[in-house]
Structure formats: C-alpha cells, structure tokens
Amino acid sequence: xxxxxxxxxxxxxxxxxxxxxxxxxxxxxxxxxxxxxxxxxxxxxxxxxxxxxxxxxxxxxxxxxxxxxxxxxxxxxxxxxxx
Amino acid sequence: xxxxxxxxxxxxxxxxxxxxxxxxxxxxxxxxxxxxxxxxxxxxxxxxxxxxxxxxxxxxxxxxxxxxxxxxxxxxxxxxxxxxxxxxxxxxxxxxxxxxxxxxxxxxxxxxxxxxxxxxxxxxxxxxxxxxxxxxxxxxxxxxxxxxxxxxxxxxxxxxxxxxxxxxxxxxxxxxxxxxxxxxxxxxxxxxxxx
Numbered sequence: 001x002x003x004x005x006x007x008x009x010x011x012x013x014x015x016x017x018x019x020x021x022x023x024x025x026x027x028x029x030x031x032x033x034x035x036x037x038x039x040x041x042x043x044x045x046x047x048x049x050x051x052x053x054x055x056x057x058x059x060x061x062x063x064x065x066x067x068x069x070x071x072x073x074x075x076x077x078x079x080x081x082x083x
Numbered sequence: 084x085x086x087x088x089x090x091x092x093x094x095x096x097x098x099x100x101x102x103x104x105x106x107x108x109x110x111x112x113x114x115x116x117x118x119x120x121x122x123x124x125x126x127x128x129x130x131x132x133x134x135x136x137x138x139x140x141x142x143x144x145x146x147x148x149x150x151x152x153x154x155x156x157x158x159x160x161x162x163x164x165x166x167x168x169x170x171x172x173x174x175x176x177x178x179x180x181x182x183x184x185x186x187x188x189x190x191x192x193x194x195x196x197x198x199x200x201x202x203x204x205x206x207x208x209x210x211x212x213x214x215x216x217x218x219x220x221x222x223x224x225x226x227x228x229x230x231x232x233x234x235x236x237x238x239x240x241x242x243x244x245x246x247x248x249x250x251x252x253x254x255x256x257x258x259x260x261x262x263x264x265x266x267x268x269x270x271x272x273x274x275x276x277x278x
Contacts, residue, residue, distance in 0.1 A: 002106075002108040002119040003117065003118045003119075004120050016121070017105075020105065020121075020124075029098050029101075033131065041121070041124070045121075048122070061122070061181070070164055
C-alpha cells in the first residue's frame, strides 16, 4: 500500500485506503453510494493539509485548480437539488 | 508540442481493473512514485460519478545537467484528477506535472472502458501532450523529442507494472476462493460428522 507524502499521515492514509478499497468494490460498484469512510478521510485530510502547507504545495495546487478546477461536491448538490 | 498515443487491452474486467487502479502503487516497475495522496473525493449525487483528486510524489532519476536545472532536488509532484462513471463504466484520469512546468509541461489523459465485444476485458487509451517551456525555447524541439521517447518507453514500463498488480490481485482472488471452498468443505464434513 502506498505511503503518504507526510510520514506522520501514512498510517491513517492506509487505514482510509483499506476502507475505500472495500467500499469501492463491495458497495460503490454494486450501486450503493452511502459513504462509509468519511471519518477516516477527514482525519487523514486533516493531517495531509498541514503537510501540504509545510511543503508549500498548497499554493502550487491552488494554481493548478485555476486552470483545471476540481468539481465541488457541495456546489453540485446545491445546484442540482431534485426530489 | 508533441503528442503521444497508446492503446492496450487488459485481460481483466473493468471492475477489477478500476479497483486495482486505486492500488497501482507501489509496484516494482514504478519505484519513482514514492507517495500517493488523496486530496479530494466525492460522488456526485446527481450523476453518480466518483470524482477523485490525487497528488503523486515522484523521485526521478535525473541526469546531472537536468539536476542543475532543478536546483538539486529530484522530487517532483503530479496532480491527477479522475472521473469514474459506474453507469457507463468509464474511468478517465488526467495528470499534469506541478513542478518544472516552466521547463516542460506534460498533460496526460488515460481512459479505461469495457471492451464492446468482450466484456471480460478492458480497453486502455493513453494520450499525452508534451510542451517544452519558455526556459528551454532554444532547444524545445530537441527536448520534446527526447521526452517523447522517454514517455514512450516509460508508458510501456508503467503498463507492465500495472499488469503485474492485476495478476497479483487475480492470484489473491483465486487463493481466497480456494480457501473459502476448503472452509465450506470442512464445514460440510463437520456437519455430516455430527449427524
């Protein structure tokens, strides 16, 4: 299993990866999109964001997103409200 | 500007290929990828598409001259964004280099789709655009040709690495299935013995 850019984030990252891989094959591909790994992802991301900031990669990523934005999940659900 | 294109067929189902794709690294053929991080990920509630943004940290073996350009550091960063549509069974991944882009910009796009005639296999299409940056304007054509050749060689190595990952997954699945079969047989034997 791959490591994180931040050594201190690798353990939680690998826990998240394991959860995601199970979710992907056992739930998502079978049509169940109910989140299963959010808690692990938030904890992993919390650790990762600090490392990205320390390595000054946050600005590099922000610049890349200007040219090629990553779709925002909340914006999507907001603008596409149905039912 | 130079273009690269390659096609390949993986003898594994789309579900297996895409599941393995998330676990492609580390693999022996690609030791330069030293870390893979998930920056963002969500399922679009309307389309059902899984969106993922990842950061790949690479440690490239660079010649001394290139190292001079890099200021001594061989760490490079690649951003990857992907869309995975389970309904149409299509995975599209785009990558761009975040570092050294003033020297060389490589935009790569890869798709994995179900083979229309043989659903047990997966089609792979890879396209890349290579542009030498302003820092190298005098040598741009030379550098682009050199990089195109490197890209071509590395693409084959990368595919071989992924084939190995897929084979390992298949072996693990078969092993799990045979263990399950043994357990079932043991359970049947135990239940008949107790009768």
